[in-house]
Amino acid sequence: MILRQLITSARHPRLAAWVAPAWPTGHASDATLASSAAAPPSSPGQQPPVLVEDRGTHAIITLNRPKALNALSAELCHALLSAVRSLDGDPRLGAIVITGSGRAFAAGVDIKELEGLSQEQPRASVPRLTDDTARQVRPVELLDGLAAVATPLVAAVNGYALGGGCELALMCDIIVAGEAAVFGLPELQLGVMPAMGGTQRLPRLVGRPLAMDVVLTGRRLTAQEALAAGLVSRVVQDPVAVASAIAARVASSTPAGAAARAKAAVRASEALPIAEGLALERELFYSCFGPEQKEGMAAFREKRPPKFR
Template sequence: MAVFLKGASLLLVPSRRALAALPAVRLCSSGDQYKYIVVEKRGEKNNVGFIQLNRPKALNALCDGLMVEVGCALDAFEADGDVGAIVITGSDRAFAAGADIKEMQNRTFQECYSGNFLSHWNRVSTVKKPVIAAVNGFALGGGCELAMMCDIIYAGEKAQFGQPEILLGTIPGAGGTQRLTRAVGKSLAMEMVLTGDRIDAQQAKQSGLASKVYPVDQLVSEAVKCGEKIAANSKLISAMAKEAVNGAFELSLAEGNRLEKRLFHSTFATEDRKEGMTAFVEKRKASFKDQ
């Protein structure tokens, strides 16, 4: 991974090795910078990875190239030992207004099925490091699905969430019916999917889709602050905690409790667990080494 200075921030560019390891859909744009996203490190200690979707004329519509670049950036941040959390955002007007319909319009069933269309979008949900979505403006269709792939959603006051695929003669294809139902319950999810209606930021918070709502101009900085809090903890233990919480959505209560117990016991094999408890007893701040 190459690192370039851009203002006061660092611009990350994936290495050839990182590119070679990606699913064979389409390589990231060549050159020193990404084409569809802005990638930086933020926070006082440069320990928060930052990805901004950057297709303003298309309201950050999620074309295939953009999603491959997001995957590249996530791979780079996963490999960066300094990064403890990642923030994904768009613009004040749109987080992402949906998938790029022009790209999908003429696809056939055979192409979609044989190529497992959209499968590589799931990379966001498989990152071990915590990912925060900072959603301003439209998060519709694929944009709503992208936000839901993240671990935490912060919403700007004017944010709008929706799955309007039904209006295009199709259904969500990147987890919309599954993650939305788990987040807000069957009735509201069914209403949104079957009507294409949107919910605003306050409804998203009340229904459990978003955890906090902030003024538009404060949203990104608050998301970065959350990332800094997370990054201050042990990255190793954070990954275990994330795995345990995600297990609650995929396992029965008994199986989830067993997973949690195994992960809890596993923390006792780490230096960070020992340091954290020792620091507490000694009434000092813990110094985690991610070991």
Template sequence: MNLKIDRDGRVVTVRLHRPAVRNALSHAVLTDLLDALRPLDRDPGVGCFVVTGSPEVFAAGADIREMADRTASEMADDDYFAGWEEFAALRTPKIAAVSGYALGGGCELAMMCDLVIAGRSAVFGQPEVKLGVMPGIGGTQRLTRLVGKARAMDLILTGRTIDALEAERWGLVSRVVADSQVLEEAAQTAAVIASYGRASVRAAREAVDQALETGLRDGIRYERRVFHGLFATEDQREGMRAFLEKRPPRFTGQ
């Protein structure tokens, strides 16, 4: 198994565990990840995922040994890396807790998550150009949307890396904390997210993602329709009743 899975209440933590290859992302890692998270994504008792690596390395990239001898036709026939979009599309919110290196596929994995909480040791980059290739797990697309064309070109065309504080300034990282606090901060944030109504949280993250896909007018219309739809849920009724009655809400995920 390339992962370690822990569950604490409504929060599931997934730790990449390939220490011999610095948590390189292989086809087996993706298979294990999806096999573990598909059923949890459907579990109404799960409210948030935390994805992390080791204190030294989140993930140093895709598994080069697995790709090095493949041909262009083999890569195209397999639609190599396409399966990672299933991970990105999981509806449960995902927090990346990043310490150490998040390079290439590791940076792309972090960007597939909804929040990135980084330790001060974190290092981000898309150095694929140094291998004669380019980002292939969404790096050219997600990085550009997150930090803008100029900065995406800077990282992708030079292959240079940036530290956690620069990544935070650019908008790649949500928060920077001490390395010793990364997992605790991520777990606490995940617990807060998981404490809210499941339907509203899922709808909100999908609406934010929609902002990157559509123009402003279409995005606002989409947001409004989803907002209207939440009035069919018990959690909406409970949340608003609790506010009016000045008590904590008791969300059920319904």
């Protein structure tokens, strides 16, 4: 179930389009996406752009272009979006961890794919995701796709998270930073501006003054600066291990439906006045009542771990 459905079912259809955009209407079928994400390299010796590890309680998706500092190419973006989509809604998974291989989380959009484009070409030259164009996903479409995910997303940031890489981290629900993590939005120095949510999400997390500094000057934030500003929740030596522990804890202690509803409510707080947000929270709370709620409360009363399905 995507977040849009959760919010619409809670009688807030106006909010659904803002908080949780639907998956692009021209997207490929689930079977096409799943098979594409799992497809072998297209040529001998070529590595897949993302690696997916299912650990039972959670999944880890690793961006796998270390020589290019995991730059967000169209192929990588398609593979990432496909992998997340195929995992979303799996009741075994408490969260999906996204990280990068090598010394970067992701150092931005692949500039080689943007050079030489005119004003209209970024909009028109690359089709939206369809069965016929399954590998031609614009990086900016990650904004729509990942915003629709109900499963909590945890970014494990190791090294550079710059430009689109920083914006990818901002799309996640929890950001765990390694001690050497660096965050920044240097797009203006390339003659463009952030286009994957940086100008909208960063101010909500760190406030307008610091966001303006980062966007307009290209200032980079260290892991400790990001922690002090509220951009990340933790700075640790091994971000993947800690992110995995967070995901496993969510899976073991929280039913998937309740976690998705709580995520929807928190995200809605960015868009709604407090009275409407409280009303949505209450509706989502009532919608939790069912077998999982009964099991959770019975386990609490009986002083035992809950056994959620």
